[in-house]
Structure formats: C-alpha cells, structure tokens
Amino acid sequence: MEKRQKIILKEAIANYIQSAEPVGSKLLVEKLNFSVSSATVRNELKTLETLGFLKQVYTSSGRIPTDEGYRWYVDFLEESDTLSPVSAVNTQLEIIAVQKVKTTLNHVAKVMSSLMDYTAIVLTPDIYKMALKVVHMVLLDLNKVLVVLLNNLGDNQEFVFNLRQRMSQDELNKVSQIITAKMEGMPFFESSDLVLRHLVNEFPNYASVFEVLNQEVERLSSFHETRESINVHGVSKMIQLPEFKNVEMTKNVLTELEENRFLTELISSHICREDGRVVIGKEFNNEKLEECSLVISPVKSRGVQAGAIGVLGPKRMKYSYVIPLVKQISDQVQHYISDRDDG
Amino acid sequence: MEKRQKIILKEAIANYIQSAEPVGSKLLVEKLNFSVSSATVRNELKTLETLGFLKQVYTSSGRIPTDEGYRWYVDFLEESDTLSPVSAVNTQLEIIAVQKVKTTLNHVAKVMSSLMDYTAIVLTPDIYKMALKVVHMVLLDLNKVLVVLLNNLGDNQEFVFNLRQRMSQDELNKVSQIITAKMEGMPFFESSDLVLRHLVNEFPNYASVFEVLNQEVERLSSFHETRESINVHGVSKMIQLPEFKNVEMTKNVLTELEENRFLTELISSHICREDGRVVIGKEFNNEKLEECSLVISPVKSRGVQAGAIGVLGPKRMKYSYVIPLVKQISDQVQHYISDRDDG
DNA sequence: TATTAGCACTCTACAACGAACAGTGCTAAT
DNA sequence: ATTAGCACTGTTCGTTGTAGAGTGCTAATA
Numbered sequence: 001m002e003k004r005q006k007i008i009l010k011e012a013i014a015n016y017i018q019s020a021e022p023v024g025s026k027l028l029v030e031k032l033n034f035s036v037s038s039a040t041v042r043n044e045l046k047t048l049e050t051l052g053f054l055k056q057v058y059t060s061s062g063r064i065p066t067d068e069g070y071r072w073y074v075d076f077l078e079e080s081d082t083l084s085p086v087s088a089v090n091t092q093l094e095i096i097a098v099q100k101v102k103t104t105l106n107h108v109a110k111v112m113s114s115l116m117d118y119t120a121i122v123l124t125p126d127i128y129k130m131a132l133k134v135v136h137m138v139l140l141d142l143n144k145v146l147v148v149l150l151n152n153l154g155d156n157q158e159f160v161f162n163l164r165q166r167m168s169q170d171e172l173n174k175v176s177q178i179i180t181a182k183m184e185g186m187p188f189f190e191s192s193d194l195v196l197r198h199l200v201n202e203f204p205n206y207a208s209v210f211e212v213l214n215q216e217v218e219r220l221s222s223f224h225e226t227r228e229s230i231n232v233h234g235v236s237k238m239i240q241l242p243e244f245k246n247v248e249m250t251k252n253v254l255t256e257l258e259e260n261r262f263l264t265e266l267i268s269s270h271i272c273r274e275d276g277r278v279v280i281g282k283e284f285n286n287e288k289l290e291e292c293s294l295v296i297s298p299v300k301s302r303g304v305q306a307g308a309i310g311v312l313g314p315k316r317m318k319y320s321y322v323i324p325l326v327k328q329i330s331d332q333v334q335h336y337i338s339d340r341d342d343g
Numbered sequence: 344m345e346k347r348q349k350i351i352l353k354e355a356i357a358n359y360i361q362s363a364e365p366v367g368s369k370l371l372v373e374k375l376n377f378s379v380s381s382a383t384v385r386n387e388l389k390t391l392e393t394l395g396f397l398k399q400v401y402t403s404s405g406r407i408p409t410d411e412g413y414r415w416y417v418d419f420l421e422e423s424d425t426l427s428p429v430s431a432v433n434t435q436l437e438i439i440a441v442q443k444v445k446t447t448l449n450h451v452a453k454v455m456s457s458l459m460d461y462t463a464i465v466l467t468p469d470i471y472k473m474a475l476k477v478v479h480m481v482l483l484d485l486n487k488v489l490v491v492l493l494n495n496l497g498d499n500q501e502f503v504f505n506l507r508q509r510m511s512q513d514e515l516n517k518v519s520q521i522i523t524a525k526m527e528g529m530p531f532f533e534s535s536d537l538v539l540r541h542l543v544n545e546f547p548n549y550a551s552v553f554e555v556l557n558q559e560v561e562r563l564s565s566f567h568e569t570r571e572s573i574n575v576h577g578v579s580k581m582i583q584l585p586e587f588k589n590v591e592m593t594k595n596v597l598t599e600l601e602e603n604r605f606l607t608e609l610i611s612s613h614i615c616r617e618d619g620r621v622v623i624g625k626e627f628n629n630e631k632l633e634e635c636s637l638v639i640s641p642v643k644s645r646g647v648q649a650g651a652i653g654v655l656g657p658k659r660m661k662y663s664y665v666i667p668l669v670k671q672i673s674d675q676v677q678h679y680i681s682d683r684d685d686g
Numbered sequence: 687t688a689t690t691a692g693c694a695c696t697c698t699a700c701a702a703c704g705a706a707c708a709g710t711g712c713t714a715a716t
Numbered sequence: 717a718t719t720a721g722c723a724c725t726g727t728t729c730g731t732t733g734t735a736g737a738g739t740g741c742t743a744a745t746a
Contacts, residue, residue: 024738037690042739060696060739100503138481140493146501148481148489156483158491158501160443236598239590247588255579367709380719385710403710403725 001051006076007032008044008161009053011100013065013073017316020242022062067281070293073080074278074319099184101125101337103153105299106231106309108333113234115340116322117241118313120233121296122225125307127157128189128221135179135188137172145172147213149188153301156338175206181307192217230260230267243291252288257312262286271298271308278323281315293317297330301337309333346392349419350375351387352396356408356416363585365405410624410658413636417621417662429662444468444498447643448650449574451676455579459665460584461656462600464639466610469648470500470565471532478522478531480515488515490556492531496586496644497680504559507551518549535560564657573603573610575655586634592621595631600655605629614641614651621666624658636660640673645682652676 001009003042015023025038034041045063048054053069056062073163104216105122112119130151138146143163150156167175182195194213200207235257244250256262266286270279278296295317296310309330311322344352354375358366361676368381368388377384388406391397396412399405408416472493481489486506493499510518525538539557543550547647578600587593599605609629613622622637638660639653652673654665 022738026738038738039690039692039740043689046740048588056739058697060737061698062738134483136481136483136489138478138479138491140479140491146479146491146499148483148501150483156489156503158489160499234601236594236601239597240594245590247582247590247593250590250593251579251583254582258577258579312702365709369709382711382719382721386718389711399710403708404727405709410704410745478737 001162004034005044005048008041009048009069010073010076010103012045012048012054012063013069014320016064020316022057022064023268024062027062043317050242065315067283070078070280070319071283074280074323077320077323099155100218101306104333104337106233106311108280108329109231109309110233110326112309112311112329113237115325116234116311116313116318117237118317118322119235119238121257121263121294121310122231122233123264123268123271123308123310124229124231125153125155125305127151129187130155130304131185132183132188134184135176137165137176139169142166151188152185152304155301155306159216159220161212161325164212167209171206172209174210178203178206189217200326230257230264237269238313241314253292253312256286256288262289263312266294267296267308267310270296271305278319291315293319294309295319295322297326299330299334299337301334306334306337311336347377348387348391351384352391352412353416353419355388355391355397355406355411357663359407360661363659365400365407367405370405408658410626413623413658413662414626417623417666420453420666444496444644444649447676447680448652449576451672452574452652453576455652455654455672456580458668459654459661460577460580461654461660461665462578462581463561464600464606464610464637464653464655465574465576466607466614466651466653467572467574468498468648470494472530473498473647474528475523475526475531478528480519482510482512482515485509489647494531495528495647496649498644498649502559502563504555507555510552514549515552518552519550521546532560532564573600573607575600579664581656584657586659592634595613596635596655598640599629599631605632606655609637610639610651613639614648621662634658634664638662638665638669640669640681642673642677644677649677649680 008028011028015027015031025041026042028045029036029038034282045054049056049063052066053072054063055066057064058214069297102124105124109120109122111286130153133152136148136150138148140146140160143166144160145163146158146160148156148158178199179195182199183191186195193214196210196217200210200214203210235254238244239250239254244253266279270277277296279296281290281293284290284292284294291314292312293315294310296308296311298308299306309326311317311326313322351371354371355366358370358374371384372379372381388397392399392406395409396415397406398409400407410583445467448467452463452465452523473496476493476495479491479493481491483489483503486509487503488506488510489501489503491499491501521542522538525542526534529538536557539553539560543553543557546553578597581587582593582597587596609622609627613620620639622639624633624636627633627635627637634657635655636658637653637655639651641651642649652669654660654669656665
C-alpha cells in the first residue's frame with residue numbers, strides 16, 4: 001500500500017468516525033489539502049475498496065470502512081506513537097485505595113463512562129477462582145458468624161452464616177486456623193466442599209461447624225453467575241448515537257450487555273493474551289454485536305488477573321481517544337489496587 | 344358510571360394492555376358476548392371518552408386508555424379481590440437467607456424480571472441512614488483491620504482500613520466496645536465524624552485509630568451516591584415491546600433508569616405511604632417517564648424500611664399480573680429477611 | 687504514465703399522492 | 717333504548733417522481 005493511500009484511508013476512516021456519514025472523494029480533497037483532484041482520490045478509493053478496507057453502502061455512495069478497514073486503522077494507531085493525549089483524567093479518578101477491588105472497578109467504570117458516549121464495562125474478578133490466603137471467623141451475635149476470606153489479590157470477601165450450636169470466639173479461631181492450614185493457596189469456593197467434608201471426619205469436635213459452613217458455601221455458590229458477571233455504565237448515552245437508531249440492533253446489544261454470558265467469556269479469554277485488545281465487528285463472532293467494537297484492558301493485582309475494564313461502542317468508535325484512555329485508566333487502577341496493601 | 348360502562352371500560356383497557364392496538368366497538372362486542380350491537384358500544388365508548396377514561400389516537404380511530412383510565416383500572420383491580428393468582432413463583436425464589444439484604448434484593452429482582460417483559464427495579468437500603476447496633480473490628484493482617492457494622496436491619500456492612508501503628512486484637516476489641524457504646528442506635532456513617540473526633544480527645548491512647556478510622560469513613564462517604572442507587576434488571580426484554588419502537592422515548596427511559604436520581608427519590612417518597620403503590624404516566628411528573636408505569640412495594644425488616652422492589656414498564660402494563668406479583672414477592676422477601684436472624 | 691475534467695449513470699432520500707381500510711358519528715327506523 | 721345503514725375522517729402503506737450526491741468511465745492533458 002502506497003503512502004498516499006494510507007493517508008487517504010486514515011482520513012476517510014477518521015472522518016467517518018466523526019460524522020457517521022459515508023465519505024466521498026470531494027470531501028477528502030477538501031480535508032486533506034492535497035494537490036490532487038477528486039478524480040484521483042476516487043481512483044485511490046476504488047483501489048482501497050478492492051483491497052477490502054472500504055466499502056460502499058450502495059452503488060455510487062460514499063465509502064465507509066469495512067471491519068478490516070477499522071482493524072487496519074486501529075493497528076495503525078497502536079503502531080504510531082502519535083496517540084492523542086488523555087489529559088486531566090486523574091482528577092476525576094480519586095480512587096479510594098481501601099475500597100474493595102470490585103467496588104473500585106465499578107467506580108472507575110462510572111467515571112470512564114462520563115468521559116465519552118460509549119458504554120463502560122467492568123469485568124470483576126471471579127472470586128470463586130481466587131486463591132485463599134487466610135480465613136477469619138468472627139462471632140457477631142450469639143449464633144451469627146462472619147467469615148472473612150482474604151485472597152491472593154489482597155482483597156477479601158465476607159459472608160455470614162448461622163451456627164447450629166453455640167461456639168466461643170476461641171473455638172472459631174481454631175476452626176479458622178484449621179481451614180487456613182488446609183486450604184491456603186486453593187480456590188476456596190471451588191475446593192471447600194471436598195476439604196470441609198474431610199475436616200468433618202478429621203475434627204469430630206467441630207463437625208457441626210464444618211457441616212453448616214459447607215452447606216452455606218454451597219448455597220452461596222448458586223449465586224456464582226451473579227458474582228462473576230460484568231457491570232455496565234453509560235448505556236443511555238451510547239444508544240443516542242446514530243447507529244442505534246435501528247431498534248433491532250439496539251435490542252441485540254442491550255440483550256448481550258444484560259445477559260452478559262457471552263461478553264464475560266469473551267473478555268476473559270481476550271485479556272489473557274497481550275495482543276488483540278480491540279475487538280471489531282465480526283471479530284466478535286456474534287451477530288448481535290457485529291456493529292460494535294470493544295476496547296478492553298486487564299487489571300492485575302500482585303501479578304494476578306483481578307478483572308478488566310473496557311469500552312463497548314459502535315464500530316465507528318473514537319479509537320484514538322478510547323484506546324489510550326482505557327490503557328491509562330487500567331494502569332492507574334492497577335497502581336491504586338496494588339498500593340493499598342502497603343499503605 | 345353504569346355497570347355496562349364499567350364492563351366495557353375494563354374490557355377495553357384489558358384488551359389494549361394485551362394487544363397494544365386501539366380497540367374499536369366491533370372488537371368489544373365480540374369479546375364481551377353482549378347482546379348489544381356495536382353501535383350501542385360506540386355510544387358508550389363516547390360517553391367514556393367524555394368522562395376522560397379513554398381517548399382516540401386520531402379522529403375515528405379505536406380507543407386507548409388515558410392515564411385516568413389506567414388509574415381507574417388499577418384502583419378497580421385493587422378493590423376487587425379477583426386478582427389473578429400468581430402461582431409457582433416460590434420455587435424460583437429459593438432465597439438464601441444468610442445473604443446480605445442488598446444481594447438478596449438484587450437476586451429477587453433478577454428472578455422477578457424473568458417472569459415478565461418489564462424492568463425490575465430494586466431500591467437497596469441506604470446504609471448511611473441505618474442505625475448501628477454493634478461494631479466489630481478484626482485484625483486481618485499486620486496492619487489491616489476489618490470493620491464490621493451490624494445494623495438495625497440485622498444486616499451488616501464491612502470495610503477494611505490500614506492502621507498507622509501496630510495494634511493487638513485485644514486493643515481493637517476495646518476500641519470496638521468504645522465505639523459501640525457511643526454510637527449504638529445512631530446512623531454510623533452520618534454521625535461518625537462528630538463522634539470519632541470526640542473520641543480522639545477522650546481516649547488519647549487510641550487517638551491514632553480513631554483518626555484513621557474517621558478518615559476512611561469520610562473517604563467511603565464519597566461513594567454514597569453509588570451505594571444508595573437503584574438497580575435494574577431486564578431492560579432488554581422491555582425495550583422489545585412496541586411502545587419502545589420510539590427511540591427518543593427509549594432513550595429517555597433508559598436515561599432515567601441509569602441516572603436514577605429521580606427514580607430513587609420517587610420510590611423513597613412513595614413507599615413511605617401505604618397508598619399509591621402504582622404510579623401511572625403523568626403521575627411521575629416527569630416527561631421522560633410519561634409513557635411508563637411503576638408498581639412498587641416496600642420491603643421491611645424488623646419494622647424498618649429495608650428497601651423496595653418494583654417493576655417499571657409501559658403504561659400498558661399487565662397490572663393484574665404485576666401488582667399481585669410484586670406484592671407477593673416483596674412479602675416473601677420480607678419474610679426471608681426477617682427470618683434469617685433467628686435461624 | 688499519472689492526473690484530470692466532464693459527463694452519463696446509479697442509487698438514495700424524501701415528499702407527495704392515492705387507494706384501501708378501519709372505525710367513527712349521526713340519523714332514521716324499530 | 718337500541719339498532720342498521722351510510723357518509724365521513726384520518727391512518728397506513730405502497731407507488732411514483734424528483735433532487736442530489738457521488739461514482740465510474742473516457743478522452744484529453746502534462
């Protein structure tokens with residue numbers, strides 16, 4: 001591809017992203033102050049169309065980018081270092097360091113969605129997969145016990161259950177120690193059934209606690225899908241964009257955002273690899289999201305995947321703004337989350 | 344209003360609710376197996392129109408209900424005991440009693456939204472307003488402290504903060520006792536600033552803890568709006584209804600659902616009074632929601648307002664199904680939530 | 687050989703028009 | 717009080733026509 005073609009393609013896509021209107025040769029010669037006529041540009045556009053980067057909505061309409069065109073544009077952006085600066089986001093990001101990871105991520109997503117017209121997405125960590133560091137059990141009431149699970153993210157989950165028989169805090173401490181010793185480094189919610197059953201036999205004194213605890217954990221596990229799900233912010237702004245005039249499409253996208261099984265898995269799988277942080281149109285392999293693009297960035301804590309934040313918008317997304325924004329914010333969140341263990 | 348008029352009005356509204364099409368005299372004589380002609384029904388319809396219960400979309404179209412018509416219909420439904428039975432909901436509502444109130448309410452809303460094509464709304468309790476029952480502080484790590492606040496709902500909130508200096512669990516217990524003694528019955532998050540400042544002077548030994556704690560509580564308070572907000576489930580199904588063909592209107596409703604300041608206040612104010620659990624169209628006093636109706640029911644725990652669940656849908660809502668459903672579910676949730684203290 | 691001007695051509699968007707139709711209001715008869 | 721009949725009204729939907737944007741091609745030009 002020649003240099004002039006690249007310039008034209010870039011300008012064409014950038015223009016379409018801004019206007020949502022098919023771009024024609026005339027407009028392009030105006031925008032680029034080229035010393036060529038519209039006819040020349042037309043020829044180049046035709047070449048770019050045969051190359052598969054642009055397409056016409058109908059015979060002799062202006063051109064709009066194909067998915068491949070967007071892909072080229074995005075890769076081009078990432079290559080060049082001339083990313084538009086994302087300034088003064090920090091002031092809005094006064095993240096409360098002691099907040100839990102989940103809350104923090106959601107807060108950040110809310111802030112992020114306020115910075116643009118797209119939907120911010122957070123994938124909160126799957127707590128059922130996180131490795132246990134230590135268990136604390138606290139007697140709250142006569143028979144009410146608070147279980148605190150510290151995990152390898154430096155984060156913690158809690159839940160409450162009711163004892164069948166009275167126990168002292170000392171006894172609970174012992175039980176906590178036993179569980180911690182057995183399960184450190186293991187995913188608590190996933191392994192607890194096996195381990196707790198075993199402990200019932202091993203420590204008949206505390207059999208009752210282990211049994212009840214196991215019961216409650218099992219019950220909690222039925223909430224699994226709830227806890228693993230993604231959260232979204234800023235849908236209302238997004239659906240005001242012209243591409244969402246089409247009700248059918250809007251419906252499709254909202255359905256995926258709400259059911260979120262597909263997106264959850266997609267994000268989970270995508271953030272593992274370093275490349276491909278942008279998903280465009282057909283790359284979703286999902287008809288309902290074919291008109292959308294997704295920019296996603298993982299958030300790690302202590303080297304462990306702690307979730308992800310991202311942006312879902314129309315394919316005609318302001319990539320040059322969103323990509324660095326998401327990157328910067330995720331870096332910052334990561335920084336904050338990691339910090340909170342020392343402070 | 345005569346008996347026949349009532350029957351016609353009820354049937355007309357019920358029909359419109361089902362079909363979303365203006366109902367004409369011909370259809371009504373078919374539906375009701377009256378021994379009268381369509382002309383007679385037409386006359387009655389005209390009367391009902393002058394009474395303000397029905398209106399025409401245009402000259403000589405069929406009739407659709409006015410807001411007043413819906414209001415009459417709803418009040419009529421509540422009066423008569425012939426509410427359609429809501430069956431077999433229980434099986435879907437295996438509420439985990441030990442879950443926190445907030446999680447429970449959200450879970451229930453999710454289930455509820457699966458039972459219909461409208462949006463389920465939960466108003467979770469404003470934890471900043473809840474009265475404190477007892478404070479527990481647990482040393483998690485060397486300098487990490489978990490604070491557990493039990494409140495008057497039988498529910499609890501937790502947060503973690505970092506100590507500036509090392510403290511033993513015994514010391515923390517003492518601090519917890521001091522705070523509990525001072526603040527029992529008070530809204531913790533609202534009053535803590537004043538009280539903690541005072542405690543800094545009163546117990547110079549622990550001044551540092553009180554100071555740090557106060558700092559953290561203050562920080563947490565900036566999340567206030569986040570915590571008070573409503574949650575919604577099932578938007579995607581709702582926007583597939585014919586009334587949401589209009590993009591402008593869909594946008595408006597989604598905006599209100601997302602910004603949710605208005606709805607939060609509306610629900611808060613409405614659930615205080617025993618009457619008026621149904622809000623119809625203009626009764627919202629909000630243009631954006633003029634095409635919607637809301638059925639809402641409070642959820643109490645220990646006699647204290649613990650939140651609310653409700654349903655937002657088009658004015659053409661299946662009131663005869665939704666009203667008893669919401670009522671039944673909220674009763675049940677209330678039951679579960681209250682139970683969990685004894686079990 | 688690369689570029690350009692010019693022109694015919696294609697397709698859309700949009701408004702205007704008309705027919706089909708559903709449902710009414712009115713009147714006169716029962 | 718009810719009804720049959722009919723004229724009337726306004727919607728909906730498909731058609732048609734026009735204006736306009738933008739292209740592709742060709743022949744001329746540097």
